[in-house]
Amino acid sequence: MHICLSDGWGGLEMYPSRIIPELAAQGWQVHALALGDSRVARSLDDAGVPTLTARSRGSALFGVRRWLEYLARHDIRLLHCHKSSDLRLAALLATLRPRLKVVFTDHMGVTRPKKDLYHRWAYGRVSRLLSISEATRRRNVKAFALPAERIQRLYLGIDPAPLAPRLDAGERRALRTSLGLPASATTIGVAGRLTPGKGQRVFVEALARLIAEHPALDVHGVIIGGLSAEEGSREEYVAELEALVAEQGLSQRITFTGFRRDLARLFEVLDVVCVPSRNEAFGLTVIEAMAAGKAVIGSRSGAIPELIDAHSGRLADPESASEWAAAMLELAQDGELRRRLGEEARRRVKQHFLLSQHVEGLTQVYDDVLAGRPAV
Structure with missing residues (x-):
């Protein structure tokens, strides 16, 4: 059973509905x-996963008897x-049903020691x-x-097929027009929740520096992400970004x-595609952009340097707008370099970051845990 008692919506919350159907396809009977x-519950329902629900995290703890009966049944x-x-409940x-085994995935990256009596228990x-990266x-x-x-360590993975280009030249022009993007500009984008940790501010500062220092360079920035709290962003931060622009x-x-x-x-x-996050525990957006064949600039921090090498992208200090501007300039000026980096990025994803590879590793963990075998 996967337990995800979160009311948010990000990579962590999307994970169960992405993974459970893959496990089911291999014969595992998975509940949630x-x-x-x-949104977690709705995504699981949409994926056809048998899902129990609790009104709150507190009520989940008080529902222990119900869960124990369900587990036994x-x-x-x-x-x-x-x-x-979630681990409190698990x-x-x-403790009450000692034959149960527990696996915990740290999607966020711990930031402080957890060795007190509660955490030891x-x-x-x-x-x-x-851990979803070597850094974590x-x-x-x-x-x-x-x-x-x-x-x-067990790297996350994706299915690259939906990220392969599908639009013809006319459809790409129409999409650019609908977004208000100039037809001839080199487009430099950043995607993710608009929150300080995702680094959109350094993206704007770098683009401002690039345009100021190279006024003849035809570039256009694109910031992709919800603008409201309901869409996962911090509205005060959105306002700061809009004011900065x-x-x-x-x-x-x-x-x-x-x-x-x-x-x-x-x-x-x-x-x-830029991913200027300060401390990603993994970086799904990075490998999604790589699978799409994009030239990616990622932060030289957290797990991102494990995903990108010198042949498949560029890295920059997440606190240095000048480094980001320099990397943007290099790629904006050289279409052939962008193409080579994108092709190598696609190959790297297929070698190291496929969903099938992740699921294979995960099922091996499950088998080992249930059999009482140590990690390899």
């Missing part, structure tokens, strides 16, 4: 527990959690802690009171698209 009327022997708050269930029930695994080894061999005189040079469900198609009208 989510908050009622959350369906002979569920493994719980997979995705948030530290650890309690495993809760994480002591975890048979395997999965190193932090986890230091932060948790767990033997290092029970903390395992106006202050820099870039209102005609940067487009805010708002929330979009067609990111794969938007990649087709971007020449360069």
